[in-house]
Amino acid sequence: MAQPRIVVVGAGFAGLSALRRLERKIPKGAAELVLITPNDYMLYQPLLPQVASGLITPQSIAASLHRTLSRTRMVPGAAIGVDTESRTVVVRKISGETSFERYDRLLLAPGSNTRVFDIPGLVEYGRGNKNLAEAVYLRDHVLAQLELANASTDPAERDERCTFIVVGGGYTGVETAASLRLLCDEACRRYPALREHVQWHLVDIAPALMPELGESLGKSALRLLRQRGVEVSLEVSVREVTADKVTLTDDRVLPSRTLIWTAGTAPSPLMVATGLKTDRGKLVVTPELHAPDAPEVFAIGDSAAVPDLSKGEGALCPPTAQHASRQGPTAADNIIASLIGGRAGRYHHKDLGLLVDLSGKDALARPLGYEVTGLPALAITRAYHLLALHSGPGRARVAANWAIRSLLGGEVSRLGFLDRRVDTLVDTEEAAQYLDPDQARQRVASAPPRP
Structure with missing residues (x-):
């Protein structure tokens, strides 16, 4: 048989x-x-x-x-x-x-x-963060915008390249905005003239960030993002995207060459x-x-x-x-x-709880219904990630990466992936x-x- x-x-x-x-x-x-x-x-x-x-x-x-x-x-x-x-x-x-x-x-x-919507220009100019190719490409793209802005003598181009917009107030959107804002801060040590030009925006159609976390932790996430320098706009979405600007539903037009789409699946x-x-x-x-x-x-x-x-x-x-x-x-x-x-x-x-790692020293956690913030939340969040990884070598690499960044800082350099065919949202x-x-x-x- x-x-x-x-x-x-x-x-x-x-x-x-x-x-x-x-x-x-x-x-x-x-x-x-x-x-x-x-x-x-x-x-x-x-x-x-x-x-x-x-x-x-x-x-x-x-x-x-x-x-x-x-x-x-x-x-x-x-x-x-x-x-x-x-x-x-x-x-x-x-x-x-x-x-x-x-x-x-x-x-x-x-x-x-x-998940995409019928928004003019979204598929052509939006970028995602859902797989390894997109994540590595996104890092290269953000750093390339700062390099090009630093080399430009056109104020309009500099504003476009230094303005980054993340759409989606869920876990991926919040963590992506927080992490990449830190990357820009590190890069601006090389380009001090760009500090006053770099802007990060997080927009979401919902009235609150990550409602699954509860009202208190959601407000904490909002406060931490704003402390990082991320401007958060709630009950707002995108109306149109072009190569050099993003129009929001509240009629604001933001000069930008980077829209990161994390608005659900x-x-x-x-x-x-x-x-x-x-x-x-x-x-x-x-x-x-x-x-x-x-x-x-x-x-x-x-x-x-x-x-x-x-x-x-x-x-x-x-x-x-x-x-x-x-x-x-x-x-x-x-x-x-x-x-x-x-x-x-x-x-x-x-449900065993929810965790949000904002990189740096910031995290939020609600294990078994208990709300935790600060360093205890960071310890819980990173311990969970290490346990959840399906690979022993992966756990060792992640732990080593965190330790290296904490002790020695990071390397701010592009890896040369801008020629990869991941420059549209659904490729x-x-x-x-x-x-x-x-x-x-x-x-x-x-x-x-x-x-």
């Missing part, structure tokens, strides 16, 4: 935690494990703002999958379609070739994409491409984490509409790393139960590649016979 094949799409917090559980609990030779992912590492996204500022190195938050997984066959590419009738995933490999992966059980954990288009039921783009699943109409298909993480049983009344789990990493083991256990006839468990998790996500269910079936039907 052939081994059952379990295919996992995505190696983020959700997918990797599920695969690690599957490798531990399934005896060797009892099932074939397949992972579809474009990269051979798991990216620890919460520390991307510190990569963008140069506080830590990119390799530190890229945990090698080959070191973490020992029995999983990896397919280097992206899942672009699913034919649920023939139980086949359509894969576009990193080489551009198309391949097909049959499954007996499918776990979808593709993560999320950048959107579900992966792969979920709609399955043809299964979705809720605002997220694949609908039961509390046991499988699709109601396709019990062999499981979904977890940012793009799954997972019921939040701790809140009830139709609430869904928020797209956080904390939920994703805990949904993985539950999904793995339920996949095993579905293969051997066991009883499936429901995903239920109590790295390619949402147009996904197939609808009919296209997926046609592609599978036309495929060569399986060996």
Whole structure:
């Protein structure tokens, strides 16, 4: 009898935690494990703002999958379609070739994409901070603007290059603005004439920063940002973006050549491409984490509409790393139960708290409902990050990076990534590649016979 094949799409917090559980609990030779992912590492996204500022190195938050997984066959590419009738995933490999992966059980954990709106110029001129390429590029871009401003004799150009705008008052936006503001302060030691010109703006349509933190810590975050020199504008968004200015919805026109877009995420288009039921783009699943109409298909993480049983009344789990990493083991256990006839468990998790690292010596934390600020919050936040990293070498590198910066300061220099093709907001996500269910079936039907 052939081994059952379990295919996992995505190696983020959700997918990797599920695969690690599957490798531990399934005896060797009892099932074939397949992972579809474009990269051979798991990216620890919460520390991307510190990569963008140069506080830590990119390799530190890229945990090698080959070191973490020992029995999983990896397919280097992206899942672009699913034919649920023939139980086949359509894969576009990193080489551009198309391949097909049959499954007996499918776990979808593709993560999320950048959420964009129909704002003129946003896609062309906006920049994100959602992957390593964008983070490293962003650092180079910010430093390049300061170098060019210092070399310019045109006051208008200098103002445009020294004005930076971050859109989004969530964790990524707040941490990115705080971290990059510190980077500019360090760079201005070389360019003292630019100090009075450098401006950082954080805008968000919401009435408060990070409402999940609570009113008190949200106000603390606002105060700390303003102390850093970041001008925060709430209940304001972007109306238009051009190459050298940004128009806000309160009619202000800011001269700027840098708009960093961190205004939320959107579900992966792969979920709609399955043809299964979705809720605002997220694949609908039961509390046991499988699709109601396709019990062999499981979904977890940012793009799954997972019921939040701790809140009830139709609430869904928020797209956080904390939920994703805990949904993985539950999904793995339920996949095993579905293969051997066991009883499936429901995903239920109590929130353990929230953490915000503003770089420097500033942090905010709410572990188990207790509000903590200052150095204690920084210690809690960084201890959590070290524990949450999936790589021993990564933990050592991150800890060393923090120690080096604290003791010796940082290196303010560009790394030469400005020629990389990540200069528009959605280049790295390619949402147009996904197939609808009919296209997926046609592609599978036309495929060569399986060996």
